[in-house]
Amino acid sequence: MLNGALIGCGFFAMNQLNAWRDIEREGGGARIVALCDRDPERLAAAATRFGIERTYPDAAEMMARETLDFVDIATTAPSHRGLVELAAANRLPVICQKPVAPTFDDAKAMVAACEAAGVPFMIHENFRWQSPLIAVREAIDGGAIGTPFWGRVSFRSGYDVYAGQPYLAEGERFILEDLGVHVLDTARFLFGDVAGVAARTNRVNPRVRGEDVATVLLSHENGATSIVDCSYSSRLEQELFPQALVEIDGSDGSIRLSANYRLAVTGKFGTEVRDVSPPLLPWAERPWHNVQESVLLIQRHWVDCLRSGKAPSTSGRDNLGTYALVEASYLSAATGKTVDPRTL
Ligand code: NAD
Ligand code: 89Y
Known part of the structure; x- marks a missing residue:
């Protein structure tokens, strides 16, 4: 079983958490074991809704304390580079929501950091x-x-x-x-x-x-x-x-x-x-069901890639x-x- 942590428990993350729960229930081999959000109310609400007990206000602390196989970043773009670089520094495979970053230079640096650390990097580019x-x-x-x-x-x-x-x-x-x-x-x-x-x-x-x-x-x-x-x-x-x-x-x-x-x-x-x-x-x-199904499909693909060692279709490099x-x-x-x- 791959153990993941999700960072950013906001509007769209609820779809990702629902899809992770589906993957766990269908025996897909991955689950979310820890949550992080700097907003305590959002963190507590997501933890209660999805029954995830381990919660953190700070991603660095979470990565230091937890034994993880990957992290899933569902924050907005300004925080993406710092969080992806943190994951790379912790040698953690990482998924990051689109848009990958506020600038193209940030995006290139994120891809370089993951490649240098040898960790898989997928952009949650689900369309x-x-x-x-x-x-x-x-x-x-x-x-x-x-x-x-x-x-x-x-x-x-x-x-x-x-x-x-x-x-x-x-x-x-x-x-x-x-x-x-x-x-x-x-x-x-x-x-x-x-x-x-x-x-x-x-x-x-x-x-x-x-x-x-x-x-x-x-x-x-x-x-x-x-x-x-x-x-x-x-x-x-x-x-x-x-x-x-x-x-x-x-x-x-x-x-x-x-x-x-x-x-x-x-x-x-x-x-x-x-x-x-x-x-x-x-x-x-409805009408989000089209997008919501694609979240399940891309997350299944990530698990498949981690297991097989193949590069995700929407890898960081592809997304450049x-x-x-x-x-x-x-x-x-x-x-x-x-x-x-x-x-x-
Ligand atoms: P949101 O503002 O509702 O949620 C973001 C959450 O991240 C907030 O709760 C915030 O407190 C938390 N956060 C921010 N920085 C943090 C940090 N450094 N550490 C911990 N927590 C932090 O945003 P949203 O609308 O859910 O959007 C999130 C991302 O999802 C965006 O990049 C957006 O473009 C993307 N999105 C994708 C789709 C899609 O179809 N792929 C659809 C909607 C949104
Ligand atoms: O943020 C956007 C996305 O990724 O898909 C639709 C959206 O929610 C609004 O444009």
């Missing part, structure tokens, strides 16, 4: 673990549409994300860093690495400090072109939060992941339509490729120029 997006990737790999040459990953919503995550309205950077990072990672996952980024941003909601709308044009190394677009200022006939919609055109056909998880794959012999709705886990709540797209998007939006993310 590519959403089962509808896995179904899209499988449809590409199945070959029915031939070679993709164009794509779009779109996330447009008017959902009040600020109610659960008030800090999102306060930062100088917003949608590209918080949500765009997922959508850009999805584009990398589906279409491959990127040679050019051209982005434009808008701030529509006056209550939000950073940009809340972004449109990014990606030139992929394999010649495909894709569009990533995100908005938290879109009032739509159907509110689809937190669904990412996907369009892909290939040499032999097309894929459309449209509203409410309808997947249409058109090939040379016609169109196959499937409902790829994610399951509603017992602890999940995604972070470079976020950085390139901000730079492109600020300068009006196309940016090669590989030069950052």
